[in-house]
Amino acid sequence: MLPIKIFQNLKVKRMKKNNYFYTSWMVAVFIMLTSCDAGFDAMNTDKTSLTSVEPALQLNNAIMASALGGDQIRCESSIVKQQMRIFTGVGACGNFNVDARETSSSNWDNIYETRLRNLIDAQRNTDPDSNLYQMIRIWKAYSFMILTDTYGDVPYGEAGLGFLEGIVFPDYDTQEFVYTSDQGILEELANASAALSASMPEASRDLLYDGDVTQWKRLGYSLLLRAAMRLSKVQPDLAEEYVGIAVAGGLMQSNEDNAIIRHTAEYVNSVGSSLNGGQSHYQYLVEDFVDYLSENDDPRLGSIAVRYPGATGAGDQTESNADRSPGNQVGMPMGYDNSNINPVAEAAGLTSFMAYSQVDRTRIMDPQAPSFLITYSLQQLLLAEAAQRNWFAGDASALYESGIEAHMQQFAEYGEDTAIGQNAIDGYIQANPLEPGRELELINTQYWFDSYLIPP
Numbered sequence: 001m002l003p004i005k006i007f008q009n010l011k012v013k014r015m016k017k018n019n020y021f022y023t024s025w026m027v028a029v030f031i032m033l034t035s036c037d038a039g040f041d042a043m044n045t046d047k048t049s050l051t052s053v054e055p056a057l058q059l060n061n062a063i064m065a066s067a068l069g070g071d072q073i074r075c076e077s078s079i080v081k082q083q084m085r086i087f088t089g090v091g092a093c094g095n096f097n098v099d100a101r102e103t104s105s106s107n108w109d110n111i112y113e114t115r116l117r118n119l120i121d122a123q124r125n126t127d128p129d130s131n132l133y134q135m136i137r138i139w140k141a142y143s144f145m146i147l148t149d150t151y152g153d154v155p156y157g158e159a160g161l162g163f164l165e166g167i168v169f170p171d172y173d174t175q176e177f178v179y180t181s182d183q184g185i186l187e188e189l190a191n192a193s194a195a196l197s198a199s200m201p202e203a204s205r206d207l208l209y210d211g212d213v214t215q216w217k218r219l220g221y222s223l224l225l226r227a228a229m230r231l232s233k234v235q236p237d238l239a240e241e242y243v244g245i246a247v248a249g250g251l252m253q254s255n256e257d258n259a260i261i262r263h264t265a266e267y268v269n270s271v272g273s274s275l276n277g278g279q280s281h282y283q284y285l286v287e288d289f290v291d292y293l294s295e296n297d298d299p300r301l302g303s304i305a306v307r308y309p310g311a312t313g314a315g316d317q318t319e320s321n322a323d324r325s326p327g328n329q330v331g332m333p334m335g336y337d338n339s340n341i342n343p344v345a346e347a348a349g350l351t352s353f354m355a356y357s358q359v360d361r362t363r364i365m366d367p368q369a370p371s372f373l374i375t376y377s378l379q380q381l382l383l384a385e386a387a388q389r390n391w392f393a394g395d396a397s398a399l400y401e402s403g404i405e406a407h408m409q410q411f412a413e414y415g416e417d418t419a420i421g422q423n424a425i426d427g428y429i430q431a432n433p434l435e436p437g438r439e440l441e442l443i444n445t446q447y448w449f450d451s452y453l454i455p456p
């Protein structure tokens with residue numbers, strides 16, 4: 001056993017030694033940190049990541065996100081009796097008047113999280129005296145139009161400012177304010193369309209018109225016409241005023257001005273992709289929709305519908321069993337699901353509900369089929385209604401026929417086997433004139449059909 005004094009001496013020596021190493025270590029760390037601090041930011045900056053985004057790319061991103069999505073075809077198309085989902089769950093929606101939030105929130109999520117986030121940021125970083133700036137304003141107004149038409153009161157004035165200004169709980173504005181305020185949809189579309197000019201520097205290329213200012217101006221005024229007609233019953237005087245502005249500004253001239261997204265194998269049509277996958281036997285054309293086309297010998301039915309006679313399962317819905325004859329199409333009645341519709345189908349002479357008519361997923365719902373957003377045909381029908389209301393000096397009957405013809409000609413965009421011949425178009429128009437006393441009914445019935453597979 002060591003004497004106590006020796007033990008104490010050893011302890012003191014160890015403490016001194018530990019203090020020496022501790023002090024030396026701290027000094028070394030300090031020197032290392034201070035010597036590296038000068039280049040620390042540069043060393044830790046990812047040189048492959050973007051620090052800013054080109055506004056033109058943000059506009060294109062917002063345009064791409066505007067194509068019709070799976071939730072819209074499952075929910076909104078059934079609400080207006082065009083297409084329905086037979087199975088229960090989130091897709092029941094309009095078939096059973098179900099508020100399926102997973103589906104009905106799709107416009108909200110898509111527009112606020114993707115489209116407006118890009119557009120508002122792009123607008124902040126774009127020269128106000130440029131065509132690109134006005135193009136962004138037009139697409140932003142269009143996006144807000146869909147939002148407020150879908151949900152009513154929505155965040156507008158403070159929307160999209162969470163990152164830019166820290167407003168993470170924006171105030172809701174009334175639908176009237178969104179449309180009619182000094183910076184509302186009507187004024188934004190009117191002012192942005194008027195500001196577009198070929199005298200300004202060439203606009204950046206976009207997915208719709210490749211920077212063509214004339215076509216963007218026509219698009220803006222066409223959207224202004226649409227926005228104005230949304231007020232036809234609540235504020236008719238204001239609606240008439242802005243219809244006049246839109247007509248005077250210059251509208252779309254033909255299908256060449258349609259706003260279309262072209263899909264490829266790398267960038268597919270999301271609805272077409274869904275309907276050609278596991279959802280293929282979920283969706284059916286609604287009885288009212290098919291009956292209207294069939295009863296009026298509408299040639300568009302042959303371009304849209306397909307039926308699989310004798311089908312009792314998804315495996316029977318094959319090309320070898322496909323029937324596209326307009327006279328053999330049978331629309332599905334609403335208010336049923338897969339658990340109780342088979343007796344109804346059998347009473348109609350079908351083998352099962354899987355023998356009802358569907359949208360043809362090999363043609364107009366092919367994964368590479370184009371997505372139509374804003375069209376000349378819908379514009380002409382809106383003009384026909386405006387003329388019928390005496391809001392501008394136009395021929396309602398001629399505009400009505402022009403809208404029908406343009407929509408039928410539009411089917412050629414899907415391919416040769418969906419194109420409708422001019423003789424069939426002329427025959428339909430001659431057999432279905434705009435009847436006195438039923439003008440608004442007939443115009444809006446055509447609008448209902450024309451809007452199929454187009455975002456609201």
